[in-house]
Amino acid sequence: MDQRNAVLKLWRGAAAIFLLAAGLTAQTPDEITSLLDGISGRLKSYADYKNWTASAVTTITEMNKDWNPQKITVITRSVRVKNDEREDDILQVIETEKGRTRDITKKYQDELRERLEKARKRRTESGKRDGGDGRDRVTINLEEVLPFGEKTRSGYDFRLPGGEASSGGRFILLEAKARKPNPKLWNGIYTIDPGTFDILRAEVYPSKNPKFVKEMEMSAEVEILDGKYFALKKVRFRVYGGIFLKRVRMVVEEEYSDVRITEDPVS
Numbered sequence: 001m002d003q004r005n006a007v008l009k010l011w012r013g014a015a016a017i018f019l020l021a022a023g024l025t026a027q028t029p030d031e032i033t034s035l036l037d038g039i040s041g042r043l044k045s046y047a048d049y050k051n052w053t054a055s056a057v058t059t060i061t062e063m064n065k066d067w068n069p070q071k072i073t074v075i076t077r078s079v080r081v082k083n084d085e086r087e088d089d090i091l092q093v094i095e096t097e098k099g100r101t102r103d104i105t106k107k108y109q110d111e112l113r114e115r116l117e118k119a120r121k122r123r124t125e126s127g128k129r130d131g132g133d134g135r136d137r138v139t140i141n142l143e144e145v146l147p148f149g150e151k152t153r154s155g156y157d158f159r160l161p162g163g164e165a166s167s168g169g170r171f172i173l174l175e176a177k178a179r180k181p182n183p184k185l186w187n188g189i190y191t192i193d194p195g196t197f198d199i200l201r202a203e204v205y206p207s208k209n210p211k212f213v214k215e216m217e218m219s220a221e222v223e224i225l226d227g228k229y230f231a232l233k234k235v236r237f238r239v240y241g242g243i244f245l246k247r248v249r250m251v252v253e254e255e256y257s258d259v260r261i262t263e264d265p266v267s
Helices: 012-020 029-045 105-131
Strands: 051-063 070-083 085-097 099-105 156-159 164-166 169-178 186-192 197-204 213-225 229-243 244-262
Touching: 029 156, 029 169, 085 105, 213 244
Parallel strands: none
Antiparallel strands: 051 070, 051 244, 070 085, 085 099, 156 169, 164 169, 169 186, 186 197, 197 213, 213 229, 229 244
């Protein structure tokens, strides 16, 4: 899961620097364009990385029809990514349901091992058919999920809803909305640092819900490591969907800590 660079050109307009750094609300097309150029330029400046380690805690909450928790599963793991291939070491899995808490670590590890083995066999067979190596590359292209580059922004309308948000300092809120709703295009509100043009938080949802999905939304908090690495700090995913009598209401949260990035493969 290489959370890395994408997008295009560097930011222009010295006048807009003063305006944005002062926390003022920019509304003219030129000012919005300057802001988008600043964000896309910053995204382009991030360093690539393929090798990293971290600790992660994933909380999966299954909800009832009133969105009250039915079952909560907390998974503690260590994460190692080597040349874009991710391996998770499951340390503990605790499940709480109907007031009863139990440790299901061994059961979860066995089931995960079985699923991974089946997936590995499928990838191997697929690799044989398509000439690939059958391995699952864990990569993310930011240009596909952050529509700020010149090639993607033309499909969106942008505005500054209220100008700034406060969280220990001044930040800019930027809203993006797809002009032609599509399940593959996401609307969102982004928290931007006006001094660096870093995206610190994103709250997104499909511009058009996919089939069988009634509600879906995701939020992500970002940290910039060593001033040059774009990394996810916390992700929250909420979904409601299903078909016929099968309904799924679920919230999944994952938080990373002790992230360490190395240029060489992690041993």
